[in-house]
Amino acid sequence: VREPRGVLAEFGLTLPESIAIRIWDSTSEQRYFVVPERPAGTEGWNEERLARLVTRNAMVGTARALSPAELETV
Amino acid sequence: MDGTHDLGGRQGFGPVGADEPEEPFHADWEARMFGMARTMKRPSTWNIDWWRHSRELIDPADYLLRPYFDQWMQAYAALLVDDGLATVEELASGHAKARGPALGTPMSGSEAKRMVHRPFRYDRPLNRAPLYQLGQGVRAKALGNSGHTRLPGYARGKAGRVAHLRGSHVLPDASARGQEVAEPLYTVAFLAADLWPEAAGRKDEIMIDLWESYLEPL
Numbered sequence: 196v197r198e199p200r201g202v203l204a205e206f207g208l209t210l211p212e213s214i215a216i217r218i219w220d221s222t223s224e225q226r227y228f229v230v231p232e233r234p235a236g237t238e239g240w241n242e243e244r245l246a247r248l249v250t251r252n253a254m255v256g257t258a259r260a261l262s263p264a265e266l267e268t269v
Numbered sequence: 270m271d272g273t274h275d276l277g278g279r280q281g282f283g284p285v286g287a288d289e290p291e292e293p294f295h296a297d298w299e300a301r302m303f304g305m306a307r308t309m310k311r312p313s314t315w316n317i318d319w320w321r322h323s324r325e326l327i328d329p330a331d332y333l334l335r336p337y338f339d340q341w342m343q344a345y346a347a348l349l350v351d352d353g354l355a356t357v358e359e360l361a362s363g364h365a366k367a368r369g370p371a372l373g374t375p376m377s378g379s380e381a382k383r384m385v386h387r388p389f390r391y392d393r394p395l396n397r398a399p400l401y402q403l404g405q406g407v408r409a410k411a412l413g414n415s416g417h418t419r420l421p422g423y424a425r426g427k428a429g430r431v432a433h434l435r436g437s438h439v440l441p442d443a444s445a446r447g448q449e450v451a452e453p454l455y456t457v458a459f460l461a462a463d464l465w466p467e468a469a470g471r472k473d474e475i476m477i478d479l480w481e482s483y484l485e486p487l
Contacts (some may be wrong), residue, residue, distance in 0.1 A: 222441075224454055
């Protein structure tokens with residue numbers, strides 16, 4: 196809640212200053228889940244192909260989804 | 270209560286374990302503790318908020334150093350002793366000296382499996398209009414209480430705005446005392462710069478789910 200950019204950097208994700216961060220501090224009544232931002236170059240992909248871009252860390256909000264190029268190298 | 274558990278914004282704990290393994294349990298005993306907790310028959314007076322408060326009462330050094338599911342064990346052990354269902358001696362020896370009160374038939378294996386996936390619901394019908402409207406300025410009260418509360422210490426006395434109306438939910442503070450009271454719940458957006466010196470000049474926001482009685486109008 197206090198140093199989101201620093202924590203994300205520890206996970207290897209450095210966000211540009213132009214991106215504002217919203218931190219959701221759940222008090223347990225509402226649960227939240229992360230929908231990763233769709234990477235460029237995935238227009239027309241079906242669900243199965245898109246799912247291959249989503250890593251564990253992308254689902255906990257500490258990484259972006261893989262790009263099509265990154266998927267090639269995994 | 271203003272205890273060690275209220276860790277939001279506390280510093281000095283070192284880097285986050287970004288490479289923690291993905292498995293849900295780090296040892297067999299943790300899975301066993303989880304299974305026992307979800308399937309045990311229990312007195313009707315126990316609820317999640319009373320249990321959470323009993324966790325908050327764990328010795329601060331233990332709270333910070335012992336594994337998460339060890340805290341579950343300590344909290345349940347305290348509840349068992351508090352309700353006279355077991356003595357400290359019995360828990361320490363692992364042997365009951367007397368048969369406890371009948372709490373119902375133990376679960377079967379298949380019931381236990383279903384139980385693990387059973388959602389608990391704490392939302393309730395909203396039977397009056399919420400006091401605060403979407404977009405309205407509110408201030409988190411500067412005081413919590415010495416029992417259970419889910420108003421984080423770091424938000425107390427701070428001003429924000431109502432970002433979402435979340436219906437009506439059981440108030441944990443009263444529930445921990447054995448009273449079910451439902452209240453409107455709001456997601457309140459605070460400007461991070463109003464909370465932390467590190468965020469000065471940024472537009473970052475902290476969104477916190479807060480019950481109506483935690484708030485006062487600006």
